[in-house]
Amino acid sequence: MRNGARQQAAIEILTSLETQRQPAADAVKAWMLTHRFAGSKDRAEIGDLVFGALRWKQSSAWRMGEDTPRAWVWGALRWGFGQSAQWIEDSLTDDPHAPAPMTDAERAALSGDNIANAPAHVRGDFPEWLDTSLTRIFGDARAEEGAALAAPAPLDLRANTLKTDREKLVAALAESPKLKGPPEFTPHAPDGVRIPWSQGRTFPWATEQSFVRGWFEVQDEGSQIAARISGAQPGMQIADICAGGGGKTLALAALMQNKGQIFAHDIDGRRLAPLKERLDRAGVRNVQIRAPMRTKDALADLRDRMDIVFVDAPCTGSGTWRRSPDSKWRLRPNALAKRLEEQQEALALAAPLVKAGGRLIYVTCSVLPEENEDAVAAFLASYVQFTPVGLEPVGLPAYERSIGVQMTPRKTGCDGFYVAVLQRA
Template sequence: MTPEGRLSAAIDLLHAVLDQPRRPADAISADFFRARRYIGGSDRRAVSDLAWGVLRQRLRLEWWIAGTGARLTPRLLLLAHLLLAEKRKLAEAARLFDGGRYAAGPLDAGEMGVGEQLVGKPLMGKEMPEGARLNLPEWALPGLAARFGATLEAEARAMEATAPLDLRVNLLKSTRQAAQAALRGEGLVSETTPFSPWGLRLAHRTPITGSAAYKDGLIEVQDEGSQLIAALVAARPGMRVVDYCAGAAGKTLAMAATMGNQGRITACDVSVPRLEGANKRLRRAGVHNAETHLLEAGDRWVKRRAGTFDRVLVDAPCTGTGTWRRNPDARSRTGPEDLRELLGKQHEILATSALLVKPGGRLVYATCSLLPEEDEVQVEAFLAAHPGFRPIPLTQAWAEAGLPGAPPTDAPHLLLSPGAHGTDGFFCAVLEKAS
């Protein structure tokens, strides 16, 4: 594809994303390229880089465009990206809209006028409100400011960076050293992660699912922070464990490894497609001690199994603020109404899942959010309403999980962030039920 053709495809992809504001951009992108199999690998990466460049800076680009009085369009977003982020000259950018075969139509007078107003402007202007300047939505600023204080700006920069590709070695089939060697044999150079004893890190995203190491079940794609949450559950051989909001079962897979395929894990979720994906992953990884269960309205499964599990992991649905470097579209896709709704769901899920924990067992609450109201505040409210549970200090939970060294934070619960730890943002609290 020509540069003009790549730009035109990026405009089409952005149209698809803007037309489906509640759907994740990565899912839209997968459908987009699946319908255009004629686009080769290098062109696909170039088109994706253009579109994701816009999504990563969308709040700033939208602020500048709004200042011109123009109506927001994918064409203007890409023009603004070329001028403000890539620092191209207007004439150079306009040539990419040449109207030729497979190219976008020429810029009209109004679009050229917007371009003239944006030429020479900095991407991050001093006159911007704090949200646009930090590239953070206004609704999330109070919580993030409370979380990070003086380091908010540094964390905001880290949340803009491209995330590395973290892998978890499947200990049921390999060792970290052997898996690393297998990847190296396929030309994939990795480093060991600093905190997780199971993790490998590739500096750049790569289609890892096509590798033999992935197909053979030696590795799984999983952020290091997510691996640490699974480790803190401290699931051991012979235990009965619930992954209550399992999704595609990434943490189920990790816990099956710590259990040596002995005992029983039940992966629960409200989504049939997610559980179908979980079953496929479990088979590929060689997991034999896990089953899936669909949570439905009126389901009596929790009541029938109350007080019978050694470990209950609740990886609760949340705003996902900790994953914004990986899912930049979520900054615009999530709003204050979502936060209000999720807080109620988290409260309800915690109360319900606690019924499953047997005396002396543990409830592990986790989110991929950096907002205190989804994290510590939820835990404090739960403990106030459930005096039979007590928090386990992170230092104790870390040591009992057999994790190396000291925890990466001296907080009472695990709190990871892109700026401080190089992981996605995660929170995890370990709560023990009285015997």
């Protein structure tokens, strides 16, 4: 497929999203299944165009003067991926499958740039109804923080120190013909490896022998840092009560060197399904999976026993907009309200498990203060035996909040993670 045809494919997919409420990844996959002539490079390029259009949808519409899939795609090409207005126009020439020729208004818009006059939520490509929330935490920098959350994300890996170290992992990955360039060390997490984003290329990490051998897990650097902030040590008793697929469970097990015990639980037992296979591949032996029970409390015997209770709380995922840009446009106030209820339920489940002098670690992949320091403050008002622990020694270029720290792509280079540490008296 030629560049013009790829643009038209992206426009068709984005148009379908306007009428069918579904994740963008599903819409891209559905298009691919009905257009099997598209090769692997075509699929990668079309996917980047669709997600790029959604990343910069609002700023592209402002710049182009039209809020249409066509405007979003060309805006992404021009200001997101750095193509010139002439390149875009040339890509339409002599291609019967390309979008209709450019109008004079579109040509003028692509040749100029009026974004400096746009409000913060447009320049930052985030929903306008969240402007008040983001002003609370970022102030005048909210447009820049939003823009960083709209940019493509690298692929972060965590070297599994139960089997290797990151120097050996980097050496193994550097030999892979599937990588365009050598992997890098993450700047803050000592076991992290970063594969920079590259347009039109994806790294099929699941087929790497180093992954099959359990040498690494895919985990954003912010998530790795959150696990480290917990203070997990060999020999401890730890409950991970929102374990899900087990990403942080595995990171905690590595920090504990397989010594002590982790109890992995999630109120939705289906989310725990991948964990057993992941534990086996990683060589983890100190995790006990506690699936929810219908007739009794699966965590009752852990009350007042845990050195650490890790709460990776349900949230809007606003800190991961780099990886799922369509989710920010689907987010609604009622969804935020639901997440706030679920967070208090998770904290209420966690609190009784913490032993005297133990710690409760509260984590979200969100940048919204309602889900972060507000949620913790509400918990502390009811559970007076807990007090926040300062996190200044972590040495991160993060936002220090009244309670906890906030990481962001702009400040820390990772997803938007919030972490608070609460100690029981």
